[in-house]
Amino acid sequence: MHIVIGGSAGSFQSITQILAALPKTFPYPIFLCLHRLKHVRNGFVEALSIKSKLPVLEPKDKQEFLPGNVYLAPANYHMYLEFGNTFALTTEEVVNHSRPSIDLTFMSAAYTLKNNVLGILLSGANKDGALGLKAIKDAGGKVIVQSPEECQVKTMTTAAIKVTSVDHILYTQQIIDYLLRLKE
Numbered sequence: 001m002h003i004v005i006g007g008s009a010g011s012f013q014s015i016t017q018i019l020a021a022l023p024k025t026f027p028y029p030i031f032l033c034l035h036r037l038k039h040v041r042n043g044f045v046e047a048l049s050i051k052s053k054l055p056v057l058e059p060k061d062k063q064e065f066l067p068g069n070v071y072l073a074p075a076n077y078h079m080y081l082e083f084g085n086t087f088a089l090t091t092e093e094v095v096n097h098s099r100p101s102i103d104l105t106f107m108s109a110a111y112t113l114k115n116n117v118l119g120i121l122l123s124g125a126n127k128d129g130a131l132g133l134k135a136i137k138d139a140g141g142k143v144i145v146q147s148p149e150e151c152q153v154k155t156m157t158t159a160a161i162k163v164t165s166v167d168h169i170l171y172t173q174q175i176i177d178y179l180l181r182l183k184e
Contacts, residue, residue, distance in 0.1 A: 001028045001116060001117075001118055001182055002028060002029055002031070002081075002109060002113050002116055002117050002118070003028055003029070003030045003031065003117075003118045003120065003179070004030075004031045004033065004081075004105060004106055004109045004117060004118070004119050004120070004136070005018070005030065005031070005032050005033070005119075005120045005121075005122065006032075006033045006034070006102030006105065006106060006119075006120070006121050006122065006124075006128070006129040006132070006133075006156075007032075007033075007034050007035070007102075007121070007122035007123060007124055007156075008034065008035035008098075008102075008122075008123065008124030008125055008126065008128065008153070008156060009035070009123060009124055009125040009152065009153040010122075010123030010124065010125075010151055010152025010153045011034060011122035011123045011124060011146075012034075013152075013172075014122050014123065014146060014150075014172040014175075015032065015034065015048065015122065016047075016048065016051040017051075017172050017173075017176065018172065018175060018176055018179065019048060019051050019052035019053075019054065019056070019070065020051040020052065020053075021176040021179075021180070022052070022053060022054060022176075022179060022180070023053060023180075024053040024054060024068075025068075026053075026054055026068060026179075027067050027068060028067055028068070028182065029065050029066060029067050029068070029069055029070075029071065030054070030069070030070045030071065031065075031071050031073075031079070031081065031105060031109065032048075032070060032071065032072045032073065033073045033079060033100050033101070033102045033105040033106070033129075034072065034073065034100075035098050035100075035102075035124065035128070036075055044072065044075070045057070045058055045072055048070070048072065052070060054068060054069060054070050055068075055069050055070065056069075056070045056072060057069055057070070057071055057072070058071070058072050058073075058074045059071050059074070059079070059087040059089070060087070060089070061087060061088060061089040062086050062087065062088070063086060063087050064084075064085050064086050065081070065085050065086065065087060066085075071087070073100035073105060074089060074100075076091065076099055076100075077089040077090065077091060077099065077100055078090045078091070078092055078095070078099055078100050078101055078104045078105070079100050079104075079105050080104060080105065080108040081105070081108045081109045081112050081113065082108070082112060083112050088108075095128070096126050096127060096128035097126060097128075098126070098128050101128055102121070102124075102128045102129035102132055103128055103129060103130075103131050103132035104132070105132065106119055106129060106131075106132025106133055106135060106136055107131070107132045107135045109132075109136065109141075110132070110135040110136045110138070110139040110141060111135070111139070113139075113141070114139050114140055114141070115139060115140030115141050116141070117136050117139070117141035117142075118141060118142045118143075118144070118182070119132070119133050119136035119137075119141060119142070119143045119144070120143075120144045120145075120146075120175060121133050121143075121144070121145050121146065121156060121157055121160050122146045122151070122156070122157070123146060123150075123151035123152050123153050123154065123156065123157065124151075124153055124155060124156030124157070125153045125155050125156065126155060126156060127155065127156065127159035128156065129156055129159075129160060130156070130159035130160040130162070130163045130164070131163060133145070133160045133163075133164055133166070134160075134163050134164035137164045137165065137166070137167075138164075142167045142168075143160075143164065143166050143167050143168075144166065144167060144168045144169075144170055144175060144178065145157045145160050145161055145166045145168070145169050145170075146169075146170065146171070146172065146175065147169050147170060147171050148161070148169075149171075150171045150172065157169075
């Protein structure tokens with residue numbers, strides 16, 4: 001299983017809660033595509049690493065991804081998952097006013113990993129991620145949306161619920177419980 005998580009405004013608290021709850025033996029790779037300030041290159045990995053028992057890394061282009069690591073899309077780069085379990089990083093045009101684009105990360109995960117993906121979309125202020133979540137669902141993967149009731153900004157999660165049939169609408173603690181129950 002591969003876990004891709006997207007979020008924007010209001011998602012940082014949920015992300016840190018999720019990472020803090022996962023054990024250091026968590027067996028799956030996690031890919032984070034979070035909207036962040038493009039000119040601030042330092043501090044985000046460190047902030048997540050303080051809470052996470054898993055290593056948090058910003059991948060390099062063509063780097064192989066491995067189980068048990070958390071990979072954060074670098075500031076101002078689109079992050080794609082490629083065949084052969086590697087990353088592609090690009091500075092193509094912004095998508096949904098964003099680079100990195102959650103849609104692009106999610107769509108690449110759906111294309112390369114098919115039904116071996118769990119997509120999770122958290123709080124955010126635009127519709128980025130909705131079509132990517134649909135791509136994951138259409139490829140046979142599972143999709144979870146943070147409950148709009150819990151989101152600080154519910155635009156992103158509401159958009160996803162409108163465009164695809166989500167498997168679960170969950171609060172952060174329920175997302176954590178779901179991840180802790182995952183089996184091969």
